[in-house]
Amino acid sequence: MDASPAAGGPLPAYRAMLAEGTLQPDAAQARAAEMLHDLWRRTRGYDPHPEEPEQGGFFGRFLRRKPVAPEEAPAGTPMGLYLVGEVGRGKSMLMDLFFATAEVARKQRIHFHEFMQHRVHARIHAWKRKHGNTADPIPPLADSIAEEAALLCFDEFQVHDIADAMILGRLFQALFARGTVVVATSNTAPDDLFKGRPGRDAFLPFIALIKRRLEVLVLDAARDYRRERILDMPTWHMPADARAEAAMDRAFRELTGQDHGSPMQLTLLGRAISVPQAVDGVARFDFDALCGQPLGPADYLAVATHFHTLLLDGIPRLGAENFDKAKRFITLVDALYEHRVKLVASAAASPDRIYERGENAAMFARTASRLHEMQSRDWRGRPHLT
Known part of the structure; x- marks a missing residue:
């Protein structure tokens, strides 16, 4: 039998990290660890025993035509947890311990955007190609x-996406009705989701369903650990040579x-x-992949709101x-600046020497600043603004 702290649940594992000096004492994190440990106790050996999949996989499940049950969850289903707080408060670390x-x-641990794209939209699209728009894909999904x-x-x-918003209510009602337990981390309180x-x-x-089925805990930690890591980190590496690439690799690893x-x-909008x-709000792009493609302000806004560090x-x-690339880069920097996205870059020169000559050099002056x-x-x- 495993006698390590992790074998006893998230709270002993959290306390072991404190004892090792990996983490510093933090009252908000300790409270979150206690709540996660309580959920750990309530879910030990949990299995709502879903029906066996029928022949035909995802499509075969339509034959059952199991409805979206009006009740939210079977009796005895443990409540889940919604951890909300600003970037860098330790939410993902605590959920990973749990x-x-x-x-x-x-059990599955997945980035929510990946879940929506690959588990939800892709399966619904495949369903509609096979059955058309008259059959309801939510119950078999x-x-x-x-x-x-x-x-x-x-x-x-x-x-952020209206297509996600329109699906989530019925899908989560159906998941809760099937006894699924959900734990989530977010930078946004439930009442502020999709606001405006x-x-x-x-x-x-x-x-309302999320607030009924999940306990909401605001993780107002005293320190922003992720932001602290980038405060003293070199963020502009030049020239863009092998040494700069190694520095970028180190920065990605540290973040x-x-x-x-x-x-x-x-x-x-369908694109x-x-x-x-991408990892936990940090994205890495080559310049040509982001500014050498026909992207516009809405695309760069999506990047700036989704990632806190680029x-x-x-x-x-x-x-x-x-100049086409230059115009896109100007638009990208404007979006990053307005949403306080942290930028780590390798470049051929310092910002004020990237675009030195030509009739549009003056246009770049604000970007360099x-x-x-x-x-x-x-x-x-x-803080990052979403």
């Missing part, structure tokens, strides 16, 4: 997800704890923006010969 120790046979996981842990729960967006009134029942991120896609590497490799010298300001310790200490 997930690693959870004694639930069928909920069956398939519930069969894969009795415990779902979502990182970075956020709703067209169609939000139709989204309000989902918010994410990983050597490489996973590719993902942001969807916007997809490919993100080469690593951008290989910013070249700009001028009349590549913003890039200089974004390197300051004071600016990097400001």
